[in-house]
Every structure is written in C-alpha cells, then in structure tokens.
C-alpha cells in the first residue's frame with residue numbers, strides 16, 4: 001500500500017507518507033550509480049555534439065562500496081535497446097593510497113585498515129581510493 | 142573516433158543536493174542525525190527510547206526510510222512527533238533529494254533535532270551523503286563483532302557507533318572490546334555508545350550526548366570536523 005509522491009496523505013495527522021516513484025524496482029545502489037553514469041554520458045554526448053558512445057571508462061576507488069559485477073549488470077540492463085546499448089563499460093579499479101598524518105609518509109594500506117606501516121599511526125589523509133567518476137569516453141562524431 | 146577526458150563525479154548530483162540540505166540545516170541551526178544499520182539492529186527502537194526521554198522537552202522530528210510499509214513511522218507517531226515516511230520501493234538507501242522532499246514537510250526553524258532513519262542496510266547508504274551533521278552506525282550484539290571488518294565503508298564514514306542489544310550479551314558470542322577495536326581500526330575517531338534500547342541500560346550517555354548537541358550553538362557537526370580519516374579532495 002503506497003502512494004505516489006504527489007499524493008501525500010496523513011495518518012494520525014502526523015505521518016505523511018510517500019513513495020519514491022523514480023526508481024521503481026531498484027534493489028541495489030549499483031542501479032542508481034549506473035543511472036547516474038548514463039546521465040553523465042548523455043550530458044557529455046550532447047555538449048560535444050557526438051553521435052554515439054563506444055566506450056565509457058569509470059574509475060571506482062577500492063574504498064567505494066560498489067561491486068563491479070553488479071555495476072556491469074545494471075549498466076547492461078538499463079542501456080539495452082537505447083543509444084548506449086552497444087557501448088562498453090570499462091571499470092578501472094583505483095587502489096588506495098594514503099598519507100600518514102603522524103609521520104607524513106605515503107603508503108598503500110592493507111585495506112580495510114588504513115594503518116601506517118612506518119609508524120603504526122591510524123590517522124591518515126586519503127590520496128586515492130575514494131573515486132567514483134566517469135573518467136573517459138570514446139565517442140563517434 | 143574521439144577520446145574525451147571527462148572526470149565527472151558520478152554522485153555529484155547527490156552531493157550537490159546534500160550540500161544544499163546541509164546549508165539549510167545550518168541556517169535553521171538544526172542538528173541532523175542519520176541512523177544507519179543492517180535491518181533489525183534497533184534503529185527504530187532506539188528512536189522510540191530517545192523520543193520517550195526527549196520529545197516533551199525538545200522539538201524533534203523524524204524521517205523514516207523503508208523499502209516498504211509505514212510501520213516504523215506509525216511507531217514513531219505514538220510519541221507525538223512529526224514524522225515523514227519515505228518508501229523507497231526497493232531502493233536500498235535514502236538519497237539527498239528524497240530527504241530534501243521529506244523535510245519540506247517540517248518547519249526546520251522550529252526544530253531542535255532531526256533524525257533520519259535510513260533503510261536497513263550496512264552497504265549502500267555509506268555512499269550517499271544526505272546533508273546530515275552526524276552519521277550514527279548501529280550494530281547489535283546478535284550480528285557478530287566483525288561487522289566493521291565486513292562493512293568497512295560504513296564505519297569509515299560514521300562519526301558515532303552505537304552497540305545495541307547489550308542485554309543479550311550473556312546469550313551471544315559477542316566480544317565488545319574486539320568490536321570496538323575492529324571499528325577503531327577502520328575509523329580511529331569513532332565515538333561509542335553501548336546500550337540496550339530494550340532495557341534502557343546505557344541509554345543515559347546517549348541522551349546526554351544528544352542534549353549536548355541541542356545546547357551547542359552553533360551546533361557541533363561530525364561531518365565538518367577533521368576526522369581520523371581525511372577524505373580525498
């Protein structure tokens with residue numbers, strides 16, 4: 001029992017309830033990530049006056065909660081039969097690099113722990129590994 | 142064929158709306174907490190106990206996020222607190238635009254604290270900033286103490302960790318100090334509350350912390366504080 005976002009209703013005078021209508025049937029966040037990727041690709045195609053995209057390269061940092069296989073699956077599912085239907089999604093994993101805030105040195109941590117191997121310090125600044133971005137497109141003009 | 146270098150953040154739209162939310166909350170001097178846990182760890186029960194203690198004295202409101210049903214909002218409404226139920230219809234997390242829509246139902250200037258109960262899920266909500274000041278991750282003693290190791294992104298983005306259901310400690314193999322150690326290994330500045338939302342044991346420290354948040358002006362915010370893990374630019 002749910003209603004559309006436009007149809008608020010009240011129970012006890014306090015509860016307002018609405019359903020999110022945009023992402024019907026979505027069961028994992030990779031779907032919403034894939035939708036955002038498609039949106040970005042479409043934006044770029046329009047800006048560049050490009051006709052068709054052949055390849056979409058997405059950087060996914062090792063610390064980001066995105067499963068590459070699920071993302072591939074979702075991308076296929078939502079682009080099938082569209083102008084992006086034949087494009088290839090390339091997921092480029094980005095390993096973690098961190099800088100220790102105690103001793104200042106850079107290191108590659110043993111994820112999930114971000115502990116400095118030089119001084120055992122646990123306070124770090126992340127240099128890479130948190131990216132989730134569309135980095136490159138191959139397009140046909 | 143042409144290669145275009147793009148470098149656009151996939152979640153930029155969400156981050157932008159979250160920033161708008163954060164600015165609105167700040168302008169209203171309102172502290173917002175995002176409660177995160179796996180299904181059934183006790184988010185709603187902790188909210189109920191919290192409202193019992195604070196609802197008469199402060200102006201509170203709740204946004205409930207669930208895949209289906211308004212059960213949780215009904216539970217909250219018993220405490221005479223304004224509540225909005227967001228049903229995600231399968232969506233596994235709340236996004237900033239949903240929160241923006243939901244809080245349009247409240248007069249933010251007239252609130253002291255706003256709780257957002259996220260969809261029960263320890264993975265996906267970690268990626269989505271909602272504009273909250275505090276991310277509170279709740280684990281319960283029935284889930285095993287290695288949750289922080291299995292779901293590190295959530296613990297990395299949180300500032301506060303509630304360990305709930307300590308009334309069940311005699312019956313489960315849950316090593317409290319190891320849970321804390323694992324979680325601190327992921328996020329060294331994590332602040333802990335150990336409590337039972339059922340018996341009320343340990344609840345006072347949590348309530349005191351919330352009352353302190355309400356009294357601070359301008360409000361303290363975990364999301365802008367320099368954390369043990371500094372986010373990548």
Ligand SMILES: Nc1nc2c(ncn2[C@@H]2O[C@H](COP(=O)(O)OP(=O)(O)OP(=O)(O)O)[C@@H](O)[C@H]2O)c(=O)[nH]1
Pocket residue numbers: 178179180181182183184185186187213260261262305306307308309336337338339340
């Ligand atoms: N023994 C015990 N049971 C608890 C405690 N806190 C919650 N529970 C029980 O755990 C079950 C789930 O609690 P909820 O508060 O609904 O959990 P939730 O995190 O809101 O669940 P979802 O919204 O479905 O993700 C209920 O049966 C609660 O009564 C506690 O401290 N001790």
Ligand SMILES: [Mg+2]
Pocket residue numbers: 184185186213258
């Ligand atoms: Mg709940």
Ligand SMILES: [Zn+2]
Pocket residue numbers: 100101102103104105116117118119120121
């Ligand atoms: Zn170091």
